[in-house]
Amino acid sequence: MEDRRLETHPDLMDPEWRKQAEREARIGAKKDRKRIPKPRSRRRFRMSRRGRVLTLFLVVTVVVLGAGAVVMQQLRGRDAGSGQPPRAAPVAIGVDLARPYERTPAVNWREGLAGITVPAGQPVGDFTAQEVDAGFRTVTQAIAAARLGTSALRAGDGSELLALLTPNERARLEPTLKGPVTAEKGNYLTLIGPKGLLPVTPRMTGFLTVKPGRQGELIIHASYAIAYAFDALPNEARTPADIVPLVREEQDYVIRKAPPFEQADAGLGFGDGEAYKTRMACDAAKAGILAPQYADKDRPVGVGAPVVDEVATYDPTKPLPSLETCK
Numbered sequence: 143m144e145d146r147r148l149e150t151h152p153d154l155m156d157p158e159w160r161k162q163a164e165r166e167a168r169i170g171a172k173k174d175r176k177r178i179p180k181p182r183s184r185r186r187f188r189m190s191r192r193g194r195v196l197t198l199f200l201v202v203t204v205v206v207l208g209a210g211a212v213v214m215q216q217l218r219g220r221d222a223g224s225g226q227p228p229r230a231a232p233v234a235i236g237v238d239l240a241r242p243y244e245r246t247p248a249v250n251w252r253e254g255l256a257g258i259t260v261p262a263g264q265p266v267g268d269f270t271a272q273e274v275d276a277g278f279r280t281v282t283q284a285i286a287a288a289r290l291g292t293s294a295l296r297a298g299d300g301s302e303l304l305a306l307l308t309p310n311e312r313a314r315l316e317p318t319l320k321g322p323v324t325a326e327k328g329n330y331l332t333l334i335g336p337k338g339l340l341p342v343t344p345r346m347t348g349f350l351t352v353k354p355g356r357q358g359e360l361i362i363h364a365s366y367a368i369a370y371a372f373d374a375l376p377n378e379a380r381t382p383a384d385i386v387p388l389v390r391e392e393q394d395y396v397i398r399k400a401p402p403f404e405q406a407d408a409g410l411g412f413g414d415g416e417a418y419k420t421r422m423a424c425d426a427a428k429a430g431i432l433a434p435q436y437a438d439k440d441r442p443v444g445v446g447a448p449v450v451d452e453v454a455t456y457d458p459t460k461p462l463p464s465l466e467t468c469k
Contacts, residue, residue: 236380239340239373245382247456248345248369254290255282257346258366267354268399274360277397278350280306280410281362284395289368290344294331298323303330308398308409315412328430329417332370332389335431337423340371340385348391348458358402361413362395365458372434384436387422390455390462391415416462420455424468 243249251257260282263275287302288294294302300319304312318327327333348366355361372385379385394413419427426433454460 237374237382237385239385242340242342242371242382242385243345243369246369246386247367247388247452248347248386251345251347251367251369253343254346255286257348258282258285258364259349261350261352266352266360268358269354269360269397273399274352277352277360277362277395280397281350281364281395284410285364285366288330289332289389289391295334295339298327298331298333300327300331306410308411309406310404311407311409311411323430325428325430328427328432329415330412332368333431334370335426335433335437337433337437338373340373342371344371345369347456355396358399360397362397364391364393364395366391367456367458370432374434374436379434379436383421385434387432387434388420388456389432390418390458392417392462418455418462418467420467422467427468 238244243251260278263271263273263278265271266274269277284303284306287306288300291302293299300315304316304319307315315330318324319330321327323333346366346368348364351363351365353361353363367388367390369386369388372387374385393415396411396413397409398407398411400408419432421435423433423435423437425438455463
């Protein structure tokens with residue numbers, strides 16, 4: 143049977159023929175390479191300045207749009223996953239009625255009489271330590287009745303304070319403390335007008351000191367500051383100063399005993415005193431009423447606020463400021 147496979151062809155089996163064929167193949171390959179055209183060299187492209195700026199703008203725009211799309215997609219995914227509609231960013235407000243003393247000098251003061259430091263009783267002049275302690279208790283009760291008492295704050299009624307005074311002092315002050323609202327009455331009681339207080343306790347800071355007076359007389363000095371928080375509608379107040387007036391009080395209380403004093407003069411009476419009020423409505427203050435600063439509609443915000451160092455103004459260890467806040 144004739145063998146038809148290419149590799150067994152007689153010419154391919156001849157060594158001389160194979161050498162000749164390989165040589166001719168190499169020569170043909172060289173000729174083919176010479177006929178292949180060489181690639182043209184590339185010209186270097188140079189972009190103008192305007193072109194570079196335009197290209198950079200397009201690149202930045204694409205990047206920003208792409209990033210915005212990613213963020214929006216994440217937000218939509220978050221809202222969809224929580225089942226809640228997108229929420230607006232919180233808006234800062236000027237007054238937080240739930241925390242009215244924030245951003246005021248009273249933010250770290252204590253509530254009510256807890257802010258008044260009362261020293262331990264020591265013998266002073268004709269008074270024993272026990273009598274001095276009893277005098278401290280009477281004075282703190284008088285401060286509470288005048289500045290914190292419900293009847294005084296809500297009704298302008300001075301009966302609670304009158305009950306703590308000597309018979310002669312009571313008779314002297316009863317027409318004022320039980321009469322109509324006047325500036326004189328406002329010196330003894332904190333009188334609240336139509337603008338009501340928030341349901342929070344006034345804040346206080348201060349202390350009591352003691353010294354002997356005449357024979358049978360004890361002088362207890364109260365030095366304190368007190369802040370009141372008033373209610374307000376959203377459009378009435380813009381800062382905490384608008385709703386929190388402050389009062390500095392320097393008051394001597396005189397305690398006498400009988401003898402040597404008459405029985406009608408034995409007990410608690412008032413000595414010298416002065417006060418300083420800020421951040422209140424001046425129109426109301428002139429009538430003896432404590433009202434928030436925003437109640438003076440014709441006064442710009444900031445008028446009535448202290449222009450002195452607030453640390454010294456409300457520090458009971460410092461002298462009362464001489465600056466008048468209402469003129």
